[in-house]
Each structure stands twice: as structure tokens, then as C-alpha cells.
Amino acid sequence: MTTTEETPTTTALAKFVDPLPIPRRLHVDRADPAPRLTFRTVGVQARLHSQLPPTPLWTYDGEFPGPVLDVHRGQRLHVTWENGTTTSYPAVDAFLADAPGNPSLAMNDPGIGLAQPVKGVAALPAWHVTHLHGAVTGGDNDGWMENAVLHGDAQLSEYPNDQPAMTLWYHDHAMNVTRLNVFAGLAGMYLLRDDEEEALRLPGGDREIPLIVCDRNLETDAAGRFTGRLLHKTSGTLPFFGPYTLVNGRIWPALEVAPGWYRFRVLNASNARTYRLHLLDEAGQVLTGTAWLIGTDSGLLGAPLPVPADGLTLAPAERADLLVDFGPFRGQALRLVNSAQAPFRGDPLPAGVRPGDPLPANRLPEPDVMQFRVADLPPTDGFRLPRTLSASYVRLTHDRLPADHMHRMLALAADADGTLGLWELGEVPASEAPTGGVQDGIVQVTDQDGVTTTYRRLARHFDDPLNWRARQDGWEVWKVLNLSGILHPVHIHLTRFQPLAIDGYDTEKFVQAQGGTAPGAPVAHLESLPIDPSLTGWKDVMRVPPGTMVTLAGQFRGASGRYMYHCHILEHEDAGMMRQFAVMPGAVMDLGGMGGMSGM
Template sequence: MTTTNTTTTSTASTSTAGTSAAPTAGALTKFADPLPIPPRLRPDPGDPLPHLTIRTEAAEIQLHSELPPTPLWTYQGCFPGPVFDVRRDQRIRVTWSNHTTTPYPALVAHLADAPGNPSLAMNDPGIGAATPVPGTDAIPAWFVTHLHGAVTGGGNDGWTENALLYGDAQLSEYPNRQPAMTLWYHDHAMDITRLNVYSGLVGMYLLRDEEEDRLHLPHGDREIPLIICDRNLATDAEGRPTGQLLHKTTGTLPFVGPYTLVNGRIWPHLEVRPGWYRFRLLNASNSRSYRLHLLDAAGDRVSGAAWQIGTDSGLLGAPIPLAAEGLVLAPAERADLLVDFGAFPGTELRLVNSAQAPFRGDPLPPGVRPGDPLPAARLPEPDVMLFRVAAEPADDGFRLPAVLSPGFTRLTHEALPPDHEHRMLALAADPDGTLGLWELAEVPPAQGPTAPGQVLDGIVQVRAADGTVTTYQRLARHFDDTLNWRARMDGWEQWRILNLSGILHPIHIHLIRFQLLGIDGYATGSFDPAHGGTATGAPVGYLGALPIDATQQGWKDVVRVPPGAMVSIAGRFGGAAGRYMYHCHILEHEDAGMMRPFSVMPGPVLALDPGMGGGGMGMG
């Protein structure tokens, strides 16, 4: 194994505007610190089965040069952890070894719902009117690592309840029989994923192949991971940040924080040369979505300089220019970007976020420009980072290729094998306000409501585009309900996901990559969450097809499901078997119950399963 470390994150950075005095709340100097570059782990290409050991351990790291060190739980003492750099078909073994002995490092607090919308105070630095959550300081270092996007056996995937305490280790094997793509790894422990990830347990994993090699993309110091997340900090009696992480939420909203970090540093800067760079972007936030823009010194959008070449799970067929509306990334989504700084020698460009929080990547309201604060929408600070372009000639010889992946094709339902399986899923609120994943099965209309105004718990009727009404019965909604969905290994499936909850959810399916076939709008106001269904004669109704953004037309493992919409996705459950999970990647939602298991089994075995077909809706 070769380890390359350009700039570690376990030591304080050099500041261009640092001060020895602790700042007042919200007064950290922007763009004071250079962007840290996580160390690289490159398995030895001559080793037939490299074996790497990654330790989880406590560390104290400065998130900004004007802050005291912040206690964290980390991989290898770094936040974020080291970047794996692996070739396609290079099978590796990783021992995730728990060496963490310190108490949970973040302060966990709750801001109760009350008149006056206290949820806006979620973005305020410091605990404010929030109350520490009893018992969270006793959370043990209980970890299990999931390689997000990996095609690997169920025993290697990081099953949520198989977390380990200090002194134990998780052995996982990753075949890497996948195209070039940006994956990432993070903790996935049952009930506390939001807290373990928040404490620092995230890292990037890059896969490369010959198709990518042929493009001669920017590499070396011109290929840079950008791992973006938000955090909050506790404050002392004078309102100065202490450096301790603060996970402050309300009774109804997941975490969003006032400080934006890139590679573990708050509002950093990066010195670049004129010419092309490749940025591997990851939204590692618990719940915040981003809508990213490049702005010049005058605050105007930069056009023609940034191009997206890949999505979560691989290269696109052709580059996509960064739209004026910006690049949207929900939690866990990735984007592979090329940026040409050649036209900007001696200038500075800002990367800013305009997404209203939480859960949303909506375009800005009229009259608001990217870079403007939106405190009422929980976006008090739009800045993400700064690029400082050197004043020197620009010609690195790279030219943007017209074709990226010659074999890339858009999936359609008609092109799927005739024996593909159909699944129906609803995202819905339960009467107590908790959110669930409702696995649905089609049933005869006679099982639906018949009396005037009647609502039957777990019965949802949907009117399609052609006017036909289908009755569905809920089979499961929470993690511990019966396992219903058994996929045939190497079989194709189409999942339709109907959002009845009124909140955007990014849904991640383990093991597979998929494509978005379509998005349709639905009138969902007839769904009655208090009674768990739709009333007689009031089905959820089709409104019309919605456009699919170009950045969502590649291979994905996270799909954004807007409220009042049904998305259709298709993918192949190939390459491995075992028990896996799918879930909302708003981590507070995942921990609160928006996660369900599924299993993948070889076809001949599945044919002998007495429960075969449970939850499916047939082939074709």
C-alpha cells in the first residue's frame, strides 16, 4: 500500500489572517485557511489481494485557525478520512479497526417547537435556547463502516446492527468490479448514524479504469476532492466558539448548521493555476442540500468555466455545462466536475450555496442573487470556499472531450428485460408524525375504502395518467417490519417511489446503481396521514410528467424524490448477494425509521423460497 499525504487534516493550518484571540460568535475570518487535502491510500498494484487497516480513533483538529482544536472521532486521525485510490477489478480487503476510547465528542441538543418558529435558531452558533439531550454523552464508540456505492457481498456492506465496540474489527472485502466513479465511506451504526457521521467518520473512495484513463483528465495536484458538510459549534459564556461540535435540532427538523466546511476546514481557500482542474464533489452533510454556483469578484455568475462529467456512479456520456441555476447536491450525492480557470488569471472566484434549507435545492426567489444570505430560509452564510487564481499564462494542454463514456446509454422502461420486477414504495408520515418507507402491494379494489369518506389505515389508491385507479396495501413501513422484498441476483427491477410526505427525500439503495426513468407530478393532498390512507373516491391523482434535470440522467445510487412526485428508477441487482438496506440519506430521518432491509438471492435459490414474490408486483 502506498500512502500519499499532501496536507494532513490532523494539524492546524497556516492562516493568512489568523489571530490568537478566540473570535466572537459568527466572526470567523472567511477564506483564512488553505484547503486541506486528505492523504491518499493507493493499494500496491502488484499485490494480488492488498490488505489495508484503517483505524477509527479520536483526534483534536482545528476546523479554523481562529478556533481551539475540535474533539472528533475519525478514520486514521483525519477529518475527513484518507482518500482510497483504487483500480477497477483490484480486489482489496480492509480491516476497519475500532481504536476509539474517548466519550462522544459533540454536544447533542434539542430546540423544542414553540411559537415564533424557533427552528430558525438552528443556524445560530451556540446552544441558545436548546437543551442538551440526556444520555447522549454516554454514547459509546460503536461503529460499522459502509462503503457507499460499492458492489460487494452483504457480509461486507456494513450491516447497521453489526457495529463493533473498542478493540474489535470489521473485515470487509471490496471486489471493485465497477466502472470509474466517486464512492465514499461512512459510519452506518443503527440509531446513531447521524451522530457518528457528524463526529467526523467520513471519507472518499475513488475507482479508476481504462475508459477514464483514455480521457487524460486533470490529475495529480489538479484533481482535488471537495467533501462539503455543515456543522455548528458550542460557545462559551462570552459567545465565543469553543471548538466543540454542536448537533442542535428541533422536534420536527433535522440538523442544519451555520458553518460550511470543505475537507474539514471552515470556509477555506485554494490556490490554483490558470487551466483545468478536476474536482470530486461529495455532499457529506447530515441533511443540508446545496445549490452551488461559481461567482466572480463582482458577485456575478461565472459561465462557461465549469462542466459536470460524472454523477454518483460513473461518467456521463458527454460533459454538461454548469447551469446558471447552479449544481444541486442532496446529502450523499456526488458530482465529478471540470473547471477551467484559464480565463481568470490573478482573480478570485467564490463557490457559494443558494439552496434554502432544509431538504431543498429550490431556485432562488425573485430578486435574490447567489451569494445573498437567506437567514429566514436557514441559509445565513452562503459562502463555501474561495479559489485564488495565480497570475501566470494559462495553457495546460487539456481540451474538454466531446465524448466521455462511449458506451453510456439512457435507460428506458421499454429497453428493460421482459422479466424485470416492479416495486411500489411510498414516503409517508405516520399519525404520530414519524416518517416511514411504505412498501406497497397491489390488491383488489374491494379491499379499498367503500363507505363515503372512509379511510383505511395502510390503503392508498392512486389514479394513473390514463384514469385507472389502483389500490395498494401497505406491507411494511419501519425497519423491524417483516422483510418483503427479495431480489433475484442479476435481475433487473423498476422501483416507483411516491412522495406523500411533503418533504424532499434523497433515497439511497445499497449495492446497485440505477437510472432515473421519469418524474411525474401527483396531487397528494387527498392522502390523510392522520388515518394512514386515502378516502373513498379521493385517490392520489396524476398531474403530468416533470422534466429530468440533465445532471440527474446519469448512473446514480441516490435519487431525490420531491414532494408531490413519483419517481421511477431502474437498476440491476448484479454482482453480489446478501441482505442490504435502502433508506433516506437525511441521516436524522434514517435514524428515526426511514430505513428498510431487502435481500438479494441467486435465482435458483429464490425459486425454491416459499415466500418468493412477497411485495413484488410481477414481471414486465
């Protein structure tokens, strides 16, 4: 048995031959005063492509992805997440050591060698806990990663759903094995509606379609034939990237559409891959003016935004609410493709390369995502794109925040051994600033005003003591400085936020091997960068590119307890790039001597 996609295969999968599956939708009855649902994890076998043998999976209620929950604002929902899984971990988890020039994810490169199965994974127990990503709910209902349950036990969760309309999703969040459990199939979508959204009369019914996108790899046997099993193969310090794109659990599917408007709820459910999505016509040209962004992770925008010619970027766990008009394309077959030239960045393509072209050296051997086949019929819908979406939407600025908001400083950095961490930083008084050479955990930063501040690392790994406590319903500004050299999508539980600023920084003076900067050699501000309009909506995941500082503002409203924030590259999260914080009533914090927070 081989466990690497570099081995030549005698089997190739045809594209666009399977219809797009539409996940089963569960509408929560608005007349039910106390709705309750039960979901049960179970191991199944399902075909991810008609030319593949059945693939073992872990699923919610036997479905991959899980059923779509459809809930209205204010419906307090109780969900029982039962662990009914009796099968062993269904995929092959394998590791390929780094080698000079190793692209690690090319589909056919026999010179690299074979990946070795990771010891112990096949015997792991099915240990699950479900997190409703983006939910405002108490800490004991949030899916704390160490509160996972074994077979026969259940997790009980209460979701108040006291939030604006948005696209949420649920997925496994078990400590140390999130990457494996989600990869095995434990993910699904959750749609939250409100009166403001329903008044827009957006396309619905069979014209509102979830698109849950993820990448996977497939195991082959010694003869190069697909076994049907998924292959979670990583390489060196790189997380998982696969050559096969699935939409709603099917590889390279096709969807028959009418020549009219559709609403697509798009979720990047990949472990690590960032997508830059384009819609192409039959000649391979990028279509513009037909797709509009109307909502981001955590709600509707104020007005529709056209999807730009250079594509719509989605990092892991990001969502996009899209309207697409197929009316001008009667009788045509359109392709949705990914052009992200490197999964850790999602940068625009280099000159001379078109969307839809493969880039195997940049871990994009197959750019195709899916196909839309537009029926050759007269348009039948009368929908018109609204000029205004959410009248309650507000674009945040620092001046709009209450005076008592709290500031935090966070660095994304690697230790000397390459272990990634979330460095919570505290300001060091100038009189106490260290002198001499580089000291571990001491970082100097010069901001856009030329002011240099010295910071001391207070915590970096999950098991470090709790360091940050937020006041319930309080506003906070987090500055997130990426010193690591790769993009990280940062997810903060409980809150939704907006970026206030994105700035470029010279991070060359940060000495990873020594864990800091030398006095007088700070990480220095280079330039203020434009904020992509698609990032100006409400978010719960923020892409932080290397060499940038992203300033976020959000409110920790509606609940209290202990929560997590982490990189949503799941291999990074499991490797320790996750931290905890607590949200408490302000009066309780003050009584316990935890107050003293002030705006800056």
C-alpha cells in the same frame, strides 16, 4: 454553557483565510495480487479554522475527513476497520423544542431560548461500522448497521471493485447513531478507476482534488466565545442544519489554483443539508461555461454537461465529478456559494435574490462555501474537454429493460405522530378494495393514464418483517411516491439506477392523521415533469421532492445478501426511515417458492 447558535457571539470567523486541506491519498498498488489495508478509528483534536480552539473529533486514522482510497477496477481489496476509539462522543447533541415562528437555525436570535443537551448521548459507547457507499459487495461486507463493533474489535470487509470508474465514499452506518458518528467525523472518499476513464487523460495529480462538503455548528460558552466543540442541534422534527460550511474539514477555506483545467470530486457529506452550488466572479456574478459535469454518483456520463446558471444541486450523499477551467480568470478570486433556499428542497432562488445572498429565514445564514484564487500566470496545460466520456454509458428507458423485470411501489409518508417511514405497498385486487372512509395503510393512486390502483401498506419501519426479495442480477423498477411534504434523498444499497420518469401528484387527499386515502379520493397524477440532465447519469441516491413520484430502474448485480435502503438525511434514517431487502440467486428463490415475479 449555551448550546444554540442563536446566542450572540463575541467571536466571528474570517472567511477564506485558511488553505483548503487536501486529504491524504492512498494508492492501492495494481501489482499487489491481494491488497490489504487497515483503518483505525481514533479520537483526536483538530482545528477546523485557525481562529477556533481545537475541536474533538472521531476520525479514520486520525484524519478528518479520512484518507482517500485510490483503487483500480478489478483490485479485490480487503480492509480491516479497527475500532480504536477511546474518547466519549465528542460533540454536544442538543434539542430545541419548536416555538411559533422559530427558524431554529438563525445564527443570532436570543429570543428563542436555549437548546437542551440530549440525555445519554455523552455517555454513548463508540460503536462503529463502516459502509462503503455505492459498492457492489456481498451483504456481509456492506456494513450492516447492527454489526457495529466496540473498542478493540474490528470489522473485516472485502471489496471486489468490479465496477466502472466512480466516486464512492465510506462512512459510519451504526444503527440509531449514524447521524452522530458521521457528524463526529467518520467519513472519507474512495475513488474507483478503470481503463475507460484513464484513456480520457483527465486532469490528475495535484489538479484532481476531492471537495468533501458538509455543514456544522459550533458550541459557545456563556460569554459567547467558541469552545471548539461541535454542536449537533436539532429542533422539533427538523434534522440538523448548521451555519458553518466545511470543505475537507476546514471552515470556508481557500484554494490556490493555476489558470487551467482542474477535476473536482465533490461529495455532499452533510447530515441533512441540500446544496445548490454556483461559482461567482469577483463582482458576484454567476459564471457559466467554465464548469462541466462529467459524472454523477455511480460513473461517467456519456458526454459533458455544462453546469447551468441556476446551479448544481447535491442532496446528502450525492456526488458530482466536475471539470472546471480557470484559464479565463487569471489573477481573480472566485467564490463557490450555496443558494439552496430551503435545505429540504434545494429550489432555485426567488426573484430578486442573487446566489451569494444570505437567507437566514430559510436556514441559509451563510451561503459561502469556499474561495478559488487563480494565479496571474499564463495557462500551462493543454487539456481539451472531450466530446465523449463513457462509450459504455446507456440512457435507460423502460423499453430497454428485460421483459422479466420486477416492479415495486414505495411511498414516503409520515404516521399520525409525524414519524417518517418507508411504506412498501402491495396492489389490492379491485374486488377486495375497501369501501367506506379512510383506512390506515390503504392508499389509492391515479396514474397518468387515469387508472386508479388501490395499495395496501405491507411494511413501513425497519423492524417490520422482510418484505422484498430481489433476484440477483435481475432488473427492477421502483416507483417512489413522496407523500411526506419534504424532500428525501433515497439511497438503495448494492445497485445503481437511473430515473425513468418524474411526475407531479396531488397529495392533498392523503390523510396523514388516518394513514391513507378515502375511496374515490386518490392521490392523483398532475403532470409529467422534466428530468434534470444532471440526474440522467448513473445514481445511487435519488432526490424525491414532495408531491412527486420518481420512477427508478436498476439492476441488483454482482452480489447477494441482505441490504438496506433508506433516506440519506441521517436524522431521518436513525429515526426509522430505513428498510431492509434481500438479494438472492433466482434459482434458490424458485426452489424455496419465492419466485413468481413478473414484469408489469
